[in-house]
Amino acid sequence: EVQLVESGGGLVQPGGSLRLSCAASGFTFSSYAMNWVRQAPGKGLEWVSGINSRSSGNTYYADFVKGRCTISRDDSKNTLYLQMNSLRAEDTAIYYCVRTSGLTFEIWGQGTMVTVSS
Amino acid sequence: QSALTQPPSASGSPGQSVTISCTGTSSDVGGYNSVCWYQQHPGKAPKLMIYEVSKRPSGVPDRFSGSKSGNTASLTVSGLQAEDEADYYCSSFAGTNILYVFGTGTKVTVL
Numbered sequence: 001e002v003q004l005v006e007s008g009g010g011l012v013q014p015g016g017s018l019r020l021s022c023a024a025s026g027f028t029f030s031s032y033a034m035n036w037v038r039q040a041p042g043k044g045l046e047w048v049s050g051i052n053s054r055s056s057g058n059t060y061y062a063d064f065v066k067g068r069c070t071i072s073r074d075d076s077k078n079t080l081y082l083q084m085n086s087l088r089a090e091d092t093a094i095y096y097c098v099r100t101s102g103l104t105f106e107i108w109g110q111g112t113m114v115t116v117s118s
Numbered sequence: 119q120s121a122l123t124q125p126p127s128a129s130g131s132p133g134q135s136v137t138i139s140c141t142g143t144s145s146d147v148g149g150y151n152s153v154c155w156y157q158q159h160p161g162k163a164p165k166l167m168i169y170e171v172s173k174r175p176s177g178v179p180d181r182f183s184g185s186k187s188g189n190t191a192s193l194t195v196s197g198l199q200a201e202d203e204a205d206y207y208c209s210s211f212a213g214t215n216i217l218y219v220f221g222t223g224t225k226v227t228v229l
Contacts, residue, residue: 063216105209106167
């Protein structure tokens with residue numbers, strides 16, 4: 001069974017840092033591009049960041065996280081990461097890990113909640 | 119990059135059809151055949167329902183169909199069922215800088 005399990009969310013103070021992880025199973029992780037998508041409480045979906053498959057490894061960021069976040073992957077551990085620094089209240093959201101096929105967000109994890117508050 | 123525009127709500131009785139629009143620009147919806155539609159029930163993760171404008175993943179009922187004309191894409195749910203009540207979001211590739219943009223979301227109510 002294809003599965004994505006996020007972890008690492010929690011409560012952090014403004015200006016703090018968090019590293020989100022996404023453990024993948026049931027498919028050849030290294031062959032797929034992966035993305036992070038977030039959803040603020042009661043709001044819509046918002047693309048955050050993406051990374052190509054092992055073959056290129058190129059990374060991409062939405063303007064609102066550029067310079068504050070780093071996406072990476074460890075194909076030996078079948079794990080996707082999102083390092084988030086200088087967190088702001090507006091970063092409060094559920095962060096979903098998403099397997100991407102072509103230009104399609106194909107498989108979604110259950111999400112991990114990030115709350116930025118003092 | 120602005121979000122794609124969807125109506126906030128849509129509704130229909132069981133067995134009826136409902137169509138949701140998703141309006142973008144020539145830089146996203148109109149420029150690529152990459153429109154996808156996602157269904158999200160309360161407290162759950164989104165689920166892919168339509169990809170590449172009109173293709174259905176395995177396991178998605180054929181009551182769900184997608185189309186596109188110019189800068190506007192549409193999702194039609196035919197033969198509405200109670201379990202179709204959910205939020206629906208469209209998405210589109212938007213080029214090598216922005217990459218992806220989502221719609222504002224539509225809450226579908228089955229009356």
